[in-house]
Amino acid sequence: MLVSLTVGKVDAGVAVLLTQDNRLIEFPSVLLPNNISSGSIVDITVSRNHAAEAASATAFQSLQKRILNTYGVKAPSPPILRLRNATQTSLVLEWDPIDLATASLKSLSLYRNGSKAGSIPRPLETRSTKISGLAIHSEYSFHLVLRTTAGTYQSEKLTCRTHKMTDLSGITVTTGVLDPQQKEALGAALDRIGGKMIDSVRIDTTHFVCTEGRGAQWEKAVEMNIPVVVPEWVDACETEGTIAGVRGYYLNADPKARQLGVIHGSSHQRTTSTLSTATSANQGRLSAQPQRSPAPEQVPEEPPLTPFPGGETSGQLQAQTQTQEVESQDGEDDLPPPPPPPKDEAEDSNEPARNGEAEAAPIPEAKDEEPEAEATEESHEETEKEQTLPQNRPEDDSESANVGGAKGKGKEGEGDFNEVPL
DSSP: EEEEEEEEESSEEEEEOOOTTOOOOEEGGGGGGGOOOOOOOEEEEOOHHHHHHOOOOOOOHHHHHHHIIIIOOOOOOOEEEEEEOOOOOSSEEEEEEOOOSSSSEEEEEEEEETEEEEOOOOTTOOOOOEEOOOTTEEEEEEEEEETTTTTTEEEOOOOEEEOOOTTTTTTTEEOOOHHHHHHHHHHHHHHTTTTTESOOOOOOOOOOOSSSOSSSHHHHHHHHTOOOOOOOHHOOOOOOTTTOOGGGTTTTGGGOOOOOOOOSSSSHHHHHHHHHHHHHHHHHHHHHHHHOOOOOOOOSOOOOOOTTTTOOOOOOHHHHHHHHHHHHHOOOTSSOOOOOGGGTTTTTHHHHHHHHHSOOOOOOOOOOOHHHHHHHHHHHHHHHHHOOOOOOOTHHHHHHHHHHHHHHHTTTTTTOOOOOEE
């Protein structure tokens, strides 16, 4: 197609061309000949390029196919959640590696019973998590929610239940420093109770068993806050048929502080229990015996009152006699009798009895008329004669004498209240 145009104006970059029906066309001046000026007539040939059109269509289709194969065929996969291990108060969940296809990850969250429990840190690296602090023998449901740039994907709900206290199948033990015989016995005990033993410390390890606190595995268990116990803990669980407390089975724990059940799990535990039982029996036997009243102090105790021949017994002496009789009848024969009065106080001890005083008589001063030794001997002989003569003894003194005789024999365990001294 041939078109004739008239050049109207030529600028540095654009030339204005006029058609025969006076239409304006802006045309690049670079495409015009160099000697073109205003008023010149130029002929422009226009034709369709079919080859270029075909090539352009082919390139466009190739780009569409590449986009479809990259982003349209493979999409992110929903996560698959599984139960790895269960105990009385915790659950360990695991899932397959996250398949994002060509999408970018936004977040990975864990939901418990329909409520968000938390976000998984480092979702592309982490493949398991542990949920602690759960109720014993209770049912829970979990599911994962994956959010990507290509959309949101949710896993199927996983329903699981925590164990009973008598279910020991959730015990997972990693061993540390142990003798070969102890390790073999430990593995046999775990097989009997349904537990399992693994070689390394993992997220599902419930207890670390060893006899010495050293080694890389021990350090990792301490870092992960896994209880480090002795092999006797597994024996206690097997014998009691339930999960035993770990406080008494730590490496540095006192074996006496272990809370043992009705049946004890090892020989040293039985020995400890036997000793504690014997001790408690002895304590119970001692507590069943009657408590003896404490012996009276000898400092404030007053000497026995001696009545004068033919004299009346004071009210204080009668009250003391009745008190001694009641104490003798109550069975207090093991108490020692009161000490005898000193020789130099025998003569002056009658003065408080006559006046009815309860305090001990003061020690008299030595007399200047006669020597102290002679006065003491004479007063002692007179006192003994007055006490042994029946005609000089008052009527109520016989009962007091009987009580005194029984009191004297109570020291040897013999109490005869019918004996009357002559």
